[in-house]
Amino acid sequence: MKILVTVKRIPDPDESLKFAGGGLDYSASKWVANAFDEYGVETALRLAEVVGGTQRLAEVIVLSICPEGQRQHMTQFLAMGGDRGVIVDADPDKLDTVAVSKLIAAVFKKEACDLLIAGKLSQDNEGNQVAQRVAGLLNLPQACFAATVAWDQTNSALTVTREVDDGVETKRVPLPAVLSVDLRIVLPKSVSNGSTPATHAYNEGPRLASLKGITMAKRKPVAVLKPADLGVTLTTTEAPAGVSAPPARKAGQKVTTVEMLFDKLTKEAKVL
């Protein structure tokens, strides 16, 4: 099986935002991997590896659309355990989601993959739409916002539980398919592949790269493609037209006792 995982780098979400000239100034930002993409790579690795054995059930290909010179995050994901990388050399800030989705779909087809895994959203843009779009373009089944995934190797299908507004939905999708992962996918028992013992509990969260992994990552192949190599025509169906800070909340008050809080809520805010 071939698994394609999409990753991107984002400005550190824990840094405060700098508003400048009708936009956001990221010139001094630290760039980090999008957390949901770390969950995506962790999911792929848990599906691919057999804990306690040496067998590998899938090849994990890490895909990023980024300027070729800004690929530190790619090295990080290969150090976690991805087998090889594909970079589409383009500035994602200048692409619309229509084009980004087409580029990913084109790489999926070119590599003849069986499964696309994407983070549910990127913490900066929060679009929450790329996996769904790629599934539509490829005409494949999709399982989005996955909290758990179980791979049925015999029948070539995934059973996924998805977090929906009313609770948790169980959906079975035949492969090839598209999966988007939510944050609970990295809990100790969220991913099973039928070969790793069912009793195995992973450490919570995405794995850290080992020293050996970091050394090996530098030797792993990374193909660099241009959008034109993939036959994708870039479009401009949407463009940013300004950024502003949300209105600030009015300053709050400190209350020192529960009685005082109750008094404020009943008489001032009138919400009780």
Next chain:
Amino acid sequence: MSKVLVILETAGGQLRPHCLPGITCAQEIARATGGELHLLVLGADPAAAASAIAQAGYGAAGVHTLAAAALEPFTAEAWADAIVHAIKTLGITHVGGTASSTLRDALPRAAAVLDAPLVSEVVRVKSADTFTRPVSSGRALLDIKVNAPVVAFTARGTEFEPAQPGGSVAVSALPGPQVNTRGVQVKGVQKTESSRPALTEAKVVVSGGRGMKEGANFKILEQLTDLLGGALGASRAATDAGMVPADLQVGQTGKIVAPDLYIAVAISGAIQHLAGMKGSKTIVAINKDEEAPIFQIADYSLVAKWEEAIPKLIELIKARKGAA
């Protein structure tokens, strides 16, 4: 002329209330673009729900149904087929609805097939072609200008008033499209049963965080919640620790809520949590750590242990109710 289509969700022959803010957003888009509003009801047998919706009208020029057995239970695959079919048949220019887990799943898929951009979680219709949406955990508002024959949108439910009934319209059935589920099977939704109002619709939300320590301690928050007729919420730390079910999570990856009163108990206030509740009218924070970031956005901050503060608050509310 523009034609704005809202994708509605129904249950038991009725419109699901969370769809109403999406209709309001669509009305605003129709006004800004000088166009018509249309409503679409999908399902195995959507006629009854559609006629109830048509009675209420919501200022629409038409209510359309699209019937196919494969549309129930919901799958993004079959729904996207139906949405694409409706857009092409009706000549739709704008398509969307409230940002529910259903539309977040199906609408981008349909948009991709149509080469349409999708503006997620719209909070404001700025002009005919420019929509505002929050980014970076709601710390910035981004204006997106769109330029395409078909534009998709999801509206953040907390940012638009529920649409009011007005002017009943006729129902028309669209000829059946080819819809299929691409071989997927939905084995049902495990619902968290609760007699409380839905988290996203409640007037009062009481949320607990890591500091509640264990699930059993949420009992006292439930008591407070029920006393106020509210819904129970939680931070990611509390849901990850298994204290309460995941669907109670409020935040960037959970529910976005904006009740009249939000009481955050033993929640430190990570950016991701604030993103899900800072639209609330009145925010109360109770935390024993005076440095907790939640205090920076709270209207009323009480530095206290929940073990002492919550029972006392319950007592005061009960006494007031008894006196009234």
